[in-house]
Amino acid sequence: MRLAFVTVLLVVTVVLAQQPAAQQTGVLRLRVRVKADDAAPLKGLARKRFFLIPGTLEQNRALITSIEQQPLTTRDCYYKQHHASAQLISWLQEGDCESVYCRSIGNEFVTGPKAVPEFASAFAANHTVFGNDLIALQWLTNYLSPDLRDGFYKDRQRTLQTLLNQSGMIQSVMTDQKGSAYFTDLGPGTYVISNVIPTELGQTLVTWNCEVHIKPEDLATEKPYLISNRKDKTVKCVGIEKPKPTCATD
Amino acid sequence: MTRIKLQTALFFLFLICVHPRSSAADYSKFSHATQKHQAACVTCHKFPTKDWTKISSFPDVTDYPSHDACVSCHRPQFFRGARPPICSVCHSKTSPRDEVRYAFRNPAAKLQFAIEFPHNKHQDAIASLRFAHPPQGYNNCTICHGPRTATFKAAPTDHGSCFNCHWKSQEPVAANCNGCHKLASAPYVRAEPVRFSAKFIHDGGGEKKQHVAECTTCHINITKSASLRWLKPDVPITACTECHNKDGLRQDLNKELIAIDKNRSFTCVYCHAANVGSLDPPASHYLIAERPPLKRKDIK
Numbered sequence: 001m002r003l004a005f006v007t008v009l010l011v012v013t014v015v016l017a018q019q020p021a022a023q024q025t026g027v028l029r030l031r032v033r034v035k036a037d038d039a040a041p042l043k044g045l046a047r048k049r050f051f052l053i054p055g056t057l058e059q060n061r062a063l064i065t066s067i068e069q070q071p072l073t074t075r076d077c078y079y080k081q082h083h084a085s086a087q088l089i090s091w092l093q094e095g096d097c098e099s100v101y102c103r104s105i106g107n108e109f110v111t112g113p114k115a116v117p118e119f120a121s122a123f124a125a126n127h128t129v130f131g132n133d134l135i136a137l138q139w140l141t142n143y144l145s146p147d148l149r150d151g152f153y154k155d156r157q158r159t160l161q162t163l164l165n166q167s168g169m170i171q172s173v174m175t176d177q178k179g180s181a182y183f184t185d186l187g188p189g190t191y192v193i194s195n196v197i198p199t200e201l202g203q204t205l206v207t208w209n210c211e212v213h214i215k216p217e218d219l220a221t222e223k224p225y226l227i228s229n230r231k232d233k234t235v236k237c238v239g240i241e242k243p244k245p246t247c248a249t250d
Numbered sequence: 251m252t253r254i255k256l257q258t259a260l261f262f263l264f265l266i267c268v269h270p271r272s273s274a275a276d277y278s279k280f281s282h283a284t285q286k287h288q289a290a291c292v293t294c295h296k297f298p299t300k301d302w303t304k305i306s307s308f309p310d311v312t313d314y315p316s317h318d319a320c321v322s323c324h325r326p327q328f329f330r331g332a333r334p335p336i337c338s339v340c341h342s343k344t345s346p347r348d349e350v351r352y353a354f355r356n357p358a359a360k361l362q363f364a365i366e367f368p369h370n371k372h373q374d375a376i377a378s379l380r381f382a383h384p385p386q387g388y389n390n391c392t393i394c395h396g397p398r399t400a401t402f403k404a405a406p407t408d409h410g411s412c413f414n415c416h417w418k419s420q421e422p423v424a425a426n427c428n429g430c431h432k433l434a435s436a437p438y439v440r441a442e443p444v445r446f447s448a449k450f451i452h453d454g455g456g457e458k459k460q461h462v463a464e465c466t467t468c469h470i471n472i473t474k475s476a477s478l479r480w481l482k483p484d485v486p487i488t489a490c491t492e493c494h495n496k497d498g499l500r501q502d503l504n505k506e507l508i509a510i511d512k513n514r515s516f517t518c519v520y521c522h523a524a525n526v527g528s529l530d531p532p533a534s535h536y537l538i539a540e541r542p543p544l545k546r547k548d549i550k
Contacts, residue, residue: 027486049374049473101376101415102389135308142417150420153375174373174466174473182470182486221537222488 024219028052028183028212030193031226032175034239036202042230044179048199050208051164052171052183053192057211060192063166064209067196068240070159074200075152077247082147087116099153105140118148156197163196188216193227193237201229203244210237277327278335282362282433286323291427294319309417309424310409313354314340360437366430369475373466376415391465400451402443443483447490447521460493490521491538504539507531514549 032045053060073081075098079089088100095103108114110123122143126136141149173181183193190213198205206229214223227237281287291297296316298309305312320336321328327336337344340351352358376389391403394411398404406412413424422429455461466472468489475481487503495503502520509516510531518527533543 029488099375104389130309138308138414139417141415142419146419150375171474172370173470174370176467177464178467180467181473184471220533222486 025185025187026214026219027222028186028191028193028214029222029224030173030175030181030183031224032179032181032208032228033226033235034179034201034206034229040202042228044177045175045199045201046177046179047174048195049172049174050181051169051194051196052173052186053167053169053194054189055168055192056190057192057209060167060209063163064192064194066163066166067194067207067209070163070197072198072205072245073155074205074244074247077245077249078152078155079148080247080249082151084148085117087114088118088148091116098156099150100141100144100148101150105137107137110137110140118144160196182222186214188214188219190214193225195239198242199239200244201241204229204241205244206239206241208237208239212236276335277324278338280339281437288433292425295427297425306408308410308413310413311354314351360439362434362437363431364434365478366432367478369472369478369481371476373473395465397452400453401445401448403452446526447485448523448526449519449521450490455493487532487534487538494520495538503535507535507539507541510544510546511549514546 033042034045035042109116109119122140123136125143171183175181193210195208198207226235228235229239231238294315299313302310302312333344342350342352394406395403417424468485469483494500506518517524530545536543
C-alpha cells in the first residue's frame with residue numbers, strides 16, 4: 001500500500017516538474033527619428049510599418065539582398081503611370097497619402113476650384129444609383145477605378161508578401177505620430193528589424209535592416225531601440241539612403 | 251416466453267411515450283449553426299431590405315427575412331396552434347393579427363457571429379494621420395471609434411463605417427456577409443472591456459489635454475493585430491508613466507508605492523478605483539519605479 005502511494009507521489013512529482021514554466025517575455029520599444037534633409041529638424045517618422053524577423057542579419061542575408069535589390073515604383077510614379085490627374089496626385093502629396101483612403105473627401109474636392117476630376121466622376125456615378133448627396137460623398141471611393149482606389153496598396157502588399165515569404169516574420173507594427181512602436185511578447189534571441197519596403201523621405205528612399213539582441217536580462221522590461229537616417233551616439237542603427245528613382249513617365 | 255416479450259415491448263413503448271424526446275426541436279430559437287440554415291446569406295436576407303429608408307440613412311439589412319424564408323421548410327410549424335413558437339423568433343407578439351417584430355437585430359438575443367476585422371490592414375490603408383483629433387481631414391481610429399463615455403470609446407454597431415469603403419468593389423463587399431461575419435462556435439454575449447485605470451479620461455490630461463494623443467501611442471498592440479480574436483485594448487504602464495512618473499515632473503506612481511510601504515492597506519487612488527487599487531501592484535509598476543516587486547502581505 002505504502003509502495004503504491006510513494007509510486008503515485010513520484011509520478012505526480014515528475015509530471016509536474018515537466019510542466020513548462022510560464023515564459024517571461026520582453027518588449028522592444030522602437031523609435032524612428034529622421035531628417036527629410038540636412039536642413040530639416042529631426043522628427044519622429046509617423047505611420048510607417050516595421051517588421052520583426054527572427055535571426056541575425058547573416059542568417060537573413062538572402063532576404064536582405066532581395067530587399068536591397070528590389071525595383072521600387074514610388075507613389076508619385078505609380079499614380080502617374082495609371083494616368084491619375086495632377087489634382088489627384090497633388091491631393092495625395094498634400095496629405096502624404098499612399099491611397100485615397102487616408103483623407104476624408106469633402107465637398108470641396110468634388111466641386112469648385114480644389115475639385116479632383118476622379119472624385120467628381122465617382123460622385124456622379126454614385127449619385128445616379130442612390131440620388132443622395134450624402135451617400136454619394138461618403139461612399140465615393142466605391143466608384144473609383146481599382147488602380148486609383150487601392151492599386152498602389154495592393155502592389156505594395158504583393159511585394160511585401162513575396163519578400164516576407166522568404167522569412168519567418170513574427171510581428172509587424174506601425175509607428176505612431178511620434179515615431180514609436182512596440183514589439184511585444186518577445187523571447188530572448190536575435191532579430192532583424194526592417195521596413196522591407198524603402199520609406200520615401202523627401203527626395204530619398206530609406207531602408208532599415210537592423211540587428212537587435214534581446215538578452216535574458218531584457219525580459220520583463222521595455223528595451224528602447226532608436227533608429228534614424230542620421231548617425232548619432234544614441235542611434236542604434238542608421239538606415240541606408242538612396243535617391244528616389246525618376247519615373248518612367250517623366 | 252411470449253408473455254415476457256410482450257411485457258418487455260410494452261415497457262419500451264411506455265418509455266418512448268413518457269420520456270421527453272431529447273431531439274425535439276425548439277422552434278422558438280433560431281440558430282445559424284443548424285446545417286440547413288447555412289445556405290448563402292442572401293437565400294434569406296435580402297440586401298438591402300425593402301424599407302431600409304425608414305430605419306437607416308444608407309442601404310442596409312434593417313429587418314428580418316420575409317416569411318418565405320421560413321415557410322419554405324417550416325410550413326407545419328407555421329400553422330401549429332394559435333401561437334406557433336416559431337413566430338417568436340422575429341415577432342414580439344405571436345398573433346396572426348400583429349406583425350410587430352423585435353428590433354433587427356434583437357439586442358436581447360445572444361450573438362451568433364464573430365466579426366473578423368483586421369486592424370493592421372485598416373491602419374495601413376485608412377489611418378494616415380496629421381492630427382489626432384478634429385479639426386482634421388485625415389482618417390484615423392475615430393472613423394469607427396467615436397466617444398461613448400469619458401472613459402470608453404464606442405465600437406461600431408452597424409455597417410455605417412464599413413460601407414463607406416466596402417459597399418461594392420472593395421472586398422469584402424456588402425453582399426459578402428461572410429467576409430466579416432464568421433459563425434461563432436457557440437452563441438455568446440459580447441464582453442464589455444475591463445478598465446483597470448478607471449479614472450483615466452481620454453479627453454483629459456490637464457489644461458493642455460495631454461491625453462489627447464494618437465490612439466496607438468498607448469494602445470500598442472492594435473497596429474499588429476490581424477484579427478479581433480484575443481485582441482485586448484491593452485495599455486502598458488509605460489504609456490502613463492511617460493508623464494506621470496518622471497523626474498522633475500510628477501511622481502504619481504512612486505508616491506503611491508511609497509504610501510503602500512508605509513501602510514500596506516493603502517488603496518491606490520490616483521488612477522484606480524478601490525476594487526483595483528487595493529490589490530497588489532503588478533511587477534510592471536515596481537519595475538518602472540526601479541524597485542523589486544513586493545506583495546502587500548510581505549510589508550511589515
